[in-house]
Amino acid sequence: MDTMLINFLDLMTSLFLLAVGCVVVWIIYMYFADKHQQTHAIRRNYPVIGRFRYFFEKQGEFFRQYFFAQDREEMPFNRAERSWVYRAAKNVDRTIAFGSTRNLNPSGTILFMNHPFPTLEEDASQPSDITFGPSQPKPFSTSSVFNISGMSYGALSSRAVLALSKGAKQAGCWMNTGEGGLSPYHLQGGADIVFQIGTAKYGVRDRDGKLSDEKLKQIAAHEQVRMFELKLSQGAKPGKGGMLPGAKVSEEIANIRGIPVGQDSYSPNRHPDINSTTDLLDMVAHIRQVTGKPCGFKLVVGLSAWLDDLLKEISERDPQLGPDFITIDSADGGTGAAPQPLMDYVGLPLQESLPLVIALRKKHGLQDRIRIIASGKLITPGKVAWALATGADAIVSARGNMFALGCIQALQCNKNTCPTGITTHNVKLQQGLDVEDKAERVANYNKYMHYGVGLIAHSCGVDNVRKLCPEHVRIVCDNSLSVAMDKLYEQYH
Numbered sequence: 001m002d003t004m005l006i007n008f009l010d011l012m013t014s015l016f017l018l019a020v021g022c023v024v025v026w027i028i029y030m031y032f033a034d035k036h037q038q039t040h041a042i043r044r045n046y047p048v049i050g051r052f053r054y055f056f057e058k059q060g061e062f063f064r065q066y067f068f069a070q071d072r073e074e075m076p077f078n079r080a081e082r083s084w085v086y087r088a089a090k091n092v093d094r095t096i097a098f099g100s101t102r103n104l105n106p107s108g109t110i111l112f113m114n115h116p117f118p119t120l121e122e123d124a125s126q127p128s129d130i131t132f133g134p135s136q137p138k139p140f141s142t143s144s145v146f147n148i149s150g151m152s153y154g155a156l157s158s159r160a161v162l163a164l165s166k167g168a169k170q171a172g173c174w175m176n177t178g179e180g181g182l183s184p185y186h187l188q189g190g191a192d193i194v195f196q197i198g199t200a201k202y203g204v205r206d207r208d209g210k211l212s213d214e215k216l217k218q219i220a221a222h223e224q225v226r227m228f229e230l231k232l233s234q235g236a237k238p239g240k241g242g243m244l245p246g247a248k249v250s251e252e253i254a255n256i257r258g259i260p261v262g263q264d265s266y267s268p269n270r271h272p273d274i275n276s277t278t279d280l281l282d283m284v285a286h287i288r289q290v291t292g293k294p295c296g297f298k299l300v301v302g303l304s305a306w307l308d309d310l311l312k313e314i315s316e317r318d319p320q321l322g323p324d325f326i327t328i329d330s331a332d333g334g335t336g337a338a339p340q341p342l343m344d345y346v347g348l349p350l351q352e353s354l355p356l357v358i359a360l361r362k363k364h365g366l367q368d369r370i371r372i373i374a375s376g377k378l379i380t381p382g383k384v385a386w387a388l389a390t391g392a393d394a395i396v397s398a399r400g401n402m403f404a405l406g407c408i409q410a411l412q413c414n415k416n417t418c419p420t421g422i423t424t425h426n427v428k429l430q431q432g433l434d435v436e437d438k439a440e441r442v443a444n445y446n447k448y449m450h451y452g453v454g455l456i457a458h459s460c461g462v463d464n465v466r467k468l469c470p471e472h473v474r475i476v477c478d479n480s481l482s483v484a485m486d487k488l489y490e491q492y493h
Contacts, residue, residue: 165189330376
């Protein structure tokens with residue numbers, strides 16, 4: 001017995017010395033490697049130790065998120081916002097105690113004006129129906145207020161797309177395909193679908209990358225596809241195209257998007273065949289004529305004079321020829337990866353652009369003809385209620401529904417390393433995403449979003465969320481936002 005113990009201790013000692021020796025050799029190797037490399041000054045001046053800088057930078061993201069950042073500090077979404085979405089999606093208690101942690105004083109803070117005689121619960125009603133493209137052969141009518149914004153299959157995993165589709169079906173809302181085409185996973189869940197046409201025309205392109213009427217008809221033949229949306233620009237990268245690496249173009253992706261297998265695929269920074277407001281209106285009219293279904297366009301608002309000209313041309317030309325809807329995206333980013341200068345500096349945030357577009361629509365008398373869909377960081381009931389009060393007819397959200405799927409804001413959407421299996425094609429990482437469970441969470445999130453918006457509406461004294469209007473909102477501000485809202489107030493009265 002003593003001999004066995006001695007042998008075991010000798011073995012452990014040998015292993016320990018071997019491990020120490022390996023560490024020493026590694027340190028010596030790293031020392032000489034750092035001293036002789038010419039790329040990093042820190043590593044050259046402080047060999048080995050300097051490498052910890054990069055480790056600590058990476059770990060800093062984790063520690064700030066979980067230990068040091070306050071509930072309302074994080075960007076792009078703070079812990080309080082994410083927490084509400086998680087609780088709603090899991091169908092657990094969503095109440096808080098001891099007062100709000102939201103600072104109600106800074107410029108831009110949205111507040112709702114409660115009525116002295118709020119709507120009684122028994123008098124509350126469900127959101128009324130709205131119709132897109134009432135003059136089209138196949139108009140789309142829905143009572144859904146909150147819907148799923150464009151996220152392409154390819155950017156999202158197949159499990160994530162399927163869970164979103166099933167969740168949307170349960171909730172009775174629609175989902176947007178994103179510019180990556182219509183996948184089987186969009187259809188399999190049974191949801192109503194808005195097919196997005198990006199600058200590369202994925203899914204409806206011919207061999208030369210131009211719009212194919214034949215493929216448009218094939219997409220429109222699906223009963224689930226309710227509308228078509230031309231994407232002019234998006235919040236993450238207004239005015240920028242993109243490149244899908246050939247390594248990601250599998251046979252399945254190639255078939256869905258209509259591109260060669262294994263080859264890089266480029267998206268132009270705009271539609272090459274749309275060079276003016278007239279071209280845009282002609283393209284919308286053409287898509288409607290081919291499909292028989294409503295069509296609109298999506299953009300981030302920057303220069304607004306052309307929108308005034310566009311709506312003027314619609315009102316003068318023929319209101320029925322104009323788009324059935326306009327989706328307004330916010331300039332503060334989205335799920336897609338994009339250059340930081342574009343995310344940080346280009347375009348208008350929704351809080352300024354939405355009132356502007358609503359005012360222009362009212363100016364040209366098109367409020368009964370063109371629907372406005374609001375998009376951009378609207379993931380909580382307060383922000384959705386603000387958009388409705390401002391004049392939006394419907395709201396879409398991508399990142400809110402990603403949180404419902406389990407997104408932890410790891411900021412790895414563009415690295416194929418998403419730890420929750422949402423934005424990765426790594427099969428092992430996708431295994432953590434249970435489709436049925438996540439679909440139910442998406443449906444719960446939609447349900448409690450509508451419930452929360454209803455609470456605000458009833459407090460303001462209206463029995464239907466679509467009756468919220470500018471007089472119910474006060475924005476604490478001292479800049480152009482107040483001017484934009486004042487214009488809405490004037491028009492409302």
